[in-house]
Structure formats: structure tokens, C-alpha cells
Amino acid sequence: MTSGMTGLRWTRAWLAALALALSLALGAAPALAADPATPSQEQSRFIAVARQLEQTPLAPHLAPEREWALLWLTQTQDVSVTLCGDALGGLIGSGDPHAAELMFSYMFSMAAAVLERPEIVNDPVTQQVAGVEGTLRAYRSVLRDHPQAVSPHLEAIAQRSVRGELPAFLGTA
Numbered sequence: 001m002t003s004g005m006t007g008l009r010w011t012r013a014w015l016a017a018l019a020l021a022l023s024l025a026l027g028a029a030p031a032l033a034a035d036p037a038t039p040s041q042e043q044s045r046f047i048a049v050a051r052q053l054e055q056t057p058l059a060p061h062l063a064p065e066r067e068w069a070l071l072w073l074t075q076t077q078d079v080s081v082t083l084c085g086d087a088l089g090g091l092i093g094s095g096d097p098h099a100a101e102l103m104f105s106y107m108f109s110m111a112a113a114v115l116e117r118p119e120i121v122n123d124p125v126t127q128q129v130a131g132v133e134g135t136l137r138a139y140r141s142v143l144r145d146h147p148q149a150v151s152p153h154l155e156a157i158a159q160r161s162v163r164g165e166l167p168a169f170l171g172t173a
Contacts, residue, residue, distance in 0.1 A: 045068075049065045049066070049069045050105075051112065053065075053069075053101070053104060053105050053108060054105055054138045056141060057104070057138040057142060066101075066104055069104075069108055073107065073111055079114050079115055084128060087106070088102070088132065088135060088153065088154070091153045091154060097149070098139075098151075101142070102135050102139060102151075102154070105134050106132065108134070109130055109133065109135065110128065112130075113126075113127060114130075125167055126167075129166050133166070135157075136154065136157065136158055136161060139158070
């Protein structure tokens with residue numbers, strides 16, 4: 001069991017480092033792609049993975065799917081999203097133990113929304129709102145299983161969402 005826990009800690013540390021590196025390296029840059037158009041089957045798989053991770057972001061059995069989705073998103077030409085570290089209100093670098101998983105939900109939820117609703121491809125605020133709303137769904141899922149995992153950063157964003165202020169906030173973030 002110890003080696004399994006070590007592997008889990010290593011995986012979480014790797015995911016956290018990767019999410020932080022992505023957010024710092026990409027900043028406000030789009031996730032660019034190099035491969036030819038991806039078949040619709042892969043788009044559907046990506047959307048399904050994004051939605052699964054919103055519902056169970058900490059599920060160990062989804063780790064390979066998360067890795068696949070990250071690879072697909074960074075290599076496809078089907079979708080490009082812009083990451084904005086400010087959109088999550090300081091979550092990155094906060095020391096939150098679930099920041100990596102929530103960052104992936106942000107990125108994947110945003111891309112899934114663009115794939116599901118192509119009319120928002122040129123609407124960065126709507127894309128950001130979709131990403132943050134996906135993150136909030138994932139956050140609520142984390143809290144369901146770990147009630148002590150309250151994030152002041154995400155609680156503040158959740159309050160903005162409840163008040164209908166996300167579009168205005170994200171338009172200036």
C-alpha cells in the first residue's frame with residue numbers, strides 16, 4: 001500500500017507541477033495544435049472526459065483519461081482555448097492540494113464548451129465562463145467527498161457566479 005500511496009503522491013505532484021507550468025508558460029496564450037483535424041470520435045471522447053472530471057475530478061481511475069485529454073488538447077487543431085490564471089481567483093500558487101485537478105477541469109471544460117457550441121469560438125468571455133463554471137462543478141464534487149477542502153479563492157468565484165457576475169469579472173480578468 002505504501003508504494004501505491006507514493007505513486008499517488010507522485011502523480012498528484014506531477015499533475016500539480018504540470019498545471020502550474022502550463023498556466024505560467026501559456027499565461028494568456030492559446031493552447032495550440034499541430035496535428036491534422038481530429039475525428040469526431042476523439043472530440044466526443046474529450047467532451048466525455050471533461051464532463052467526467054467535473055463530476056469526479058479526484059477519481060484515480062480517470063488519471064489515464066486526464067493524461068489523454070491533456071495530450072489531445074495540446075495536439076489537436078480542432079479547438080484552441082486561452083488560459084487565464086486570474087480567472088480562478090488565485091487558485092494557482094495557493095497551495096490548494098486539489099489545484100492541479102481543478103486547473104485541468106477549467107481547461108477541459110472550456111475546450112469542451114467550444115466543441116459543443118462552435119458559435120462561442122470567437123467569444124473569449126463565454127469560453128472563460130464555461131471553463132470557470134466547469135471548475136466550480138469540479139470543486140463542488142471535491143467538497144462532496146472532502147468537505148474540509150474549502151478554497152477561499154473558489155468560494156469567492158462561486159459567489160460571483162451566484163450573483164451572475166462571472167461574465168463581467170472574466171471580461172476584465
